[in-house]
Amino acid sequence: MNLDEMRSLLTENGYKNTTQRNGMFLALEKHAGDHLSPEQLHSVLAEEGNHVGIATIYRTLQIFESLGIVHKLDFDDRAYRYEIVNQDEAHMHHHLICERCEKVTELHVDLLDKLEAIVEKDYGFTITDHAVKIFGICKACGEKQEETLE
Numbered sequence: 500m501n502l503d504e505m506r507s508l509l510t511e512n513g514y515k516n517t518t519q520r521n522g523m524f525l526a527l528e529k530h531a532g533d534h535l536s537p538e539q540l541h542s543v544l545a546e547e548g549n550h551v552g553i554a555t556i557y558r559t560l561q562i563f564e565s566l567g568i569v570h571k572l573d574f575d576d577r578a579y580r581y582e583i584v585n586q587d588e589a590h591m592h593h594h595l596i597c598e599r600c601e602k603v604t605e606l607h608v609d610l611l612d613k614l615e616a617i618v619e620k621d622y623g624f625t626i627t628d629h630a631v632k633i634f635g636i637c638k639a640c641g642e643k644q645e646e647t648l649e
């Protein structure tokens with residue numbers, strides 16, 4: 500999804516292309532991989548001198564999600580996070596979530612073919628997408644722990 504596609508989606512669905520909406524999209528694009536929460540997006544925009552009210556951010560993210568512009572992600576921490584939809588992915592990439600530093604790493608290999616085949620064949624369930632969250636300790640945190648144990 501790029502800015503032009505987002506703009507036409509908004510127009511087609513009767514939403515205005517406001518500076519704030521464009522600014523939010525560009526900030527999400529610039530911080531791809533960061534999986535920003537509404538509050539983080541608010542700070543990122545404020546740092547750029549772009550003051551968008553938090554209520555507007557929530558409302559706009561809701562619109563973006565309903566139009567398939569962003570994915571709303573729940574990493575079981577304090578807030579929902581958002582990332583721009585990548586239409587080139589048949590299924591969403593997986594996320595590795597560190598329980599210590601809360602860093603989120605993307606895993607861009609699906610590898611669920613076997614499971615998906617069983618689900619479709621044995622359960623007659625047609626898979627449209629999946630969201631895999633893997634919890635654990637990231638490499639940096641693991642190494643830090645080893646140091647303290649020495």
Ligand SMILES: [Zn+2]
Pocket residue numbers: 590609611612615629
């Ligand atoms: Zn898959």
Ligand SMILES: [Zn+2]
Pocket residue numbers: 597598599600601602636637638639640641
């Ligand atoms: Zn970590």
Ligand SMILES: [Zn+2]
Pocket residue numbers: 532534582592594605
């Ligand atoms: Zn992601």
